[in-house]
Amino acid sequence: MSTVTEARLEPTGRTRINRGRNRAVADRAELLDLLADALVAHVGVQAPGTDGRPGHPVVLPTAYAVDVDGPDWGGTLYVHGSVAARWLRASVDRTVCVTVTELDGLVAGRSAFHHSMNYRSAVVIGRARLVDDPDERQHALDLIVDHMLPGRAATLRPSTRKELAATAVLAVPLHEASMKARAGGPVDEPEDVEAGVWGGHVPVRRVIDAPVPAEDNLPGLAVPDDVSGAGRTR
């Protein structure tokens, strides 16, 4: 059996998905679960034109974190980058799209048309706010570290002023978001099933392997719990 679900959360003309409305699920928890599971976001921004050429979209991968109790209604998604990064400067006070996708499988249909993928994907559209407040910025950076390695941030020294000055943080409200997911096997034409073509799906998952210590670690250092636990928490 296959399942395709779609959650529209505070749907607007921008995040409303114009196909498969019957696939709707209305559970915001699924969106937050996906954002907690995944590790990489793809941020899309309309880059300004250069060299006399018109603007164009740019999509870049980045780490991220979510504060469900953040300042925005529905929670806040944070991304960070170098203050020198062009994509980041082009995003400030502009509408951006942040998409987070987890691939869960390959679907082998009985025809090319019914091949598909199993996945979960969240699309967040919102105005990117440059985080100026020092407390919110430090909190966001801690969340981004802890999103990768839960518990790690509390074990680290505070960031220096120089480090903070080199880092920009953007906040995107989570209230304009949609989610789409597919799971299970193919949905084929009955005549292709009856013709005896094999159908099914191949699960895909992410594995986190054992930590590799840096070559310049001082002798005798044990792998800390936050790092050794990375594989258990996902």
Add this chain to the structure above:
Amino acid sequence: MSTVTEARLEPTGRTRINRGRNRAVADRAELLDLLADALVAHVGVQAPGTDGRPGHPVVLPTAYAVDVDGPDWGGTLYVHGSVAARWLRASVDRTVCVTVTELDGLVAGRSAFHHSMNYRSAVVIGRARLVDDPDERQHALDLIVDHMLPGRAATLRPSTRKELAATAVLAVPLHEASMKARAGGPVDEPEDVEAGVWGGHVPVRRVIDAPVPAEDNLPGLAVPDDVSGAGRTR
């Protein structure tokens, strides 16, 4: 040791990466290797405004395939979708950005600032062409199926006219592309290393599990080689 590489392939003002030029590698083969390894692309397009609101970027995950001998200089990247999909219609004859990312690890630095991810990412910017030619379209659809499950397309019946009429294929030239990659452990401040903070990295990889047959398969059907081989070819 850590390695960060960046390949600029036919660099233009749009794909030139404005930071870390010393990270450059000039090997187009790395780009093609990544595009062969990965399974999901994120396509960014500037969606037209609706409901009196201005346009905004939209980033959506999609299957894709590459024809290194395609009609474009440097090869052609194909994506497909329903003819009814808004993002696809908004892409035709517009500049789009197609980004393909593989996450390879989490980097635990000795400070928040030096946390990072190991990854490979390709950014392709180009004008999306709607593929009208029936032969090129069928070829692209076969490539997309075979990208997921190598060898599968040749085992399937031809697409029907109805199926082809419901499917749109976009071609994006591969000649304006950049690639960035990071590998290895953290690069930390010497005083943090000497303070005895543990540093290292945690490898992340994708696993393809055993195929799951559809519940409605006819009795006695064996898993075909193209499907059972999916885990071996990646």
